Amino acid sequence: MKILAIETSCDDTCAAVLENDCLLSNVISSQTDLHAKWGGVVPDIAKRAHMEKIEPVIAEALKCLNPSVNKSTSPLDPPSLKAMDGRSKRETLKNLSTEEIIDKLIKDIDVIAVTQGPGLAIALGVGVNKAKELAIKYNKKLIGVNHVEGHILANLIKNKLGKPDRKIEFPALAMTVSGGHTKLILVQNPSVPIEIGASPLEKRETFKKEIFNFKYTVVGETLDDAAGEALDKAAKMMGLGYPGGPIVERLAQMGDKNYLKLPRPLSTQKNFDYSFSGLKTSFYYQIKEWPKDKIGENLANLSASFQDAVFDSLLIKFKKAIEFYKPKTLLASGGVLANMELRKRLRKLAKEMKTPIFMPMKKEFNTDNAAMIGVVGYYKALRNEFVEDKEELDRNPRLNF
Ligand code: KG4
Ligand code: ZN
Numbered sequence: 001m002k003i004l005a006i007e008t009s010c011d012d013t014c015a016a017v018l019e020n021d022c023l024l025s026n027v028i029s030s031q032t033d034l035h036a037k038w039g040g041v042v043p044d045i046a047k048r049a050h051m052e053k054i055e056p057v058i059a060e061a062l063k064c065l066n067p068s069v070n071k072s073t074s075p076l077d078p079p080s081l082k083a084m085d086g087r088s089k090r091e092t093l094k095n096l097s098t099e100e101i102i103d104k105l106i107k108d109i110d111v112i113a114v115t116q117g118p119g120l121a122i123a124l125g126v127g128v129n130k131a132k133e134l135a136i137k138y139n140k141k142l143i144g145v146n147h148v149e150g151h152i153l154a155n156l157i158k159n160k161l162g163k164p165d166r167k168i169e170f171p172a173l174a175m176t177v178s179g180g181h182t183k184l185i186l187v188q189n190p191s192v193p194i195e196i197g198a199s200p201l202e203k204r205e206t207f208k209k210e211i212f213n214f215k216y217t218v219v220g221e222t223l224d225d226a227a228g229e230a231l232d233k234a235a236k237m238m239g240l241g242y243p244g245g246p247i248v249e250r251l252a253q254m255g256d257k258n259y260l261k262l263p264r265p266l267s268t269q270k271n272f273d274y275s276f277s278g279l280k281t282s283f284y285y286q287i288k289e290w291p292k293d294k295i296g297e298n299l300a301n302l303s304a305s306f307q308d309a310v311f312d313s314l315l316i317k318f319k320k321a322i323e324f325y326k327p328k329t330l331l332a333s334g335g336v337l338a339n340m341e342l343r344k345r346l347r348k349l350a351k352e353m354k355t356p357i358f359m360p361m362k363k364e365f366n367t368d369n370a371a372m373i374g375v376v377g378y379y380k381a382l383r384n385e386f387v388e389d390k391e392e393l394d395r396n397p398r399l400n401f
Pocket of ligand 2: 179368
């Protein structure tokens with residue numbers, strides 16, 4: 001099964017092509033530079049950029065299906081023949097418009113998967129409309145995908161060779177941490193008990209059909225800002241660029257995390273919810289009266305202190321939830337997981353809790369991408385969860401589990 005996946009929920013225009021859950025191409029057109037001077041995502045600018053980039057990005061992703069790229073010529077072919085074969089096929093694409101490239105290559109696609117929500121409404125609309133248009137025009141099956149489920153299953157993206165072949169043991173506990181959401185999600189697989197008592201053949205069939213029937217229960221989430229959003233806002237207060245997370249990470253490496261005393265909100269409460277707005281406010285009031293040069297001299301210390309408070313909060317609740325739900329696998333994902341310090345601390349926690357942890361294999365699988373949307377599309381396709389009336393698929397900015 002070949003899947004074309006599309007993601008436009010925030011400020012990245014993304015398309016990917018997968019063969020089942022194996023990634024063949026992953027294209028991301030980032031709008032970071034367009035939003036940087038405003039210190040955050042500007043919806044109208046995001047929409048315009050998505051509209052401009054959506055077709056070129058899809059065409060670029062589909063190029064992996066061009067025979068010249070994929071064709072495995074026999075080692076017995078004379079070199080000149082191989083070269084000519086590749087060159088002539090490539091040239092047939094060279095003078096085509098993006099629309100014509102899509103028209104030529106989309107025939108090999110079986111399913112189109114698109115992020116339906118949650119996210120920025122007018123940004124989501126661009127991807128959903130394009131997916132609908134292509135699915136109707138070329139008579140492809142269509143699947144709507146939850147962006148947060150995409151982040152969770154980013155852990156299951158395989159390369160062309162089917163690696164890594166990760167097996168999640170259930171129940172699993174997933175932590176997704178990005179600029180838009182911070183959630184702890186219990187992932188169960190209701191199909192597992194069905195296996196018990198079945199004949200070997202039935203068992204295999206059931207396994208094939210049902211094993212990926214994930215059930216998600218949100219057991220904790222932020223009551224206000226997301227963790228990535230808090231890092232971005234703190235960066236803005238220090239006069240740093242956007243997005244702040246990666247800049248704070250770089251500065252924090254050189255700073256003293258005990259420089260500023262900051263709260264770990266809700267950390268003593270029994271629930272698994274987070275809050276980052278109190279932390280942000282405390283940070284603001286502590287540096288509000290500081291002259292600019294004092295902030296400038298202490299950027300590393302301030303970054304280290306703020307980042308440590310955010311990561312402490314994340315880990316305290318994650319640990320509590322692990323102790324309570326006793327998951328067999330831990331999953332972590334989302335844009336903030338691009339942070340090496342957080343990955344290190346999560347690995348240490350997993351070791352302490354004697355539970356294996358999966359984190360996305362590549363940096364670009366942490367932040368928004370369409371590969372993760374394609375993987376969710378793959379599992380949904382296995383369960384025949386296609387959109388019945390393609391015209392009716394609508395964006396859902398508040399889509400939940
Ligand atoms: O998943 P994502 O690309 O988009 C959303 O779904 O929100 O996450 C973006 C967030 C931003 O807040 C950004 O500052 C944060 O992820 N981020 C990082 C790092 N790279 C991206 N935070 C900390 N360290 C990083 N290296
Ligand atoms: Zn995201």
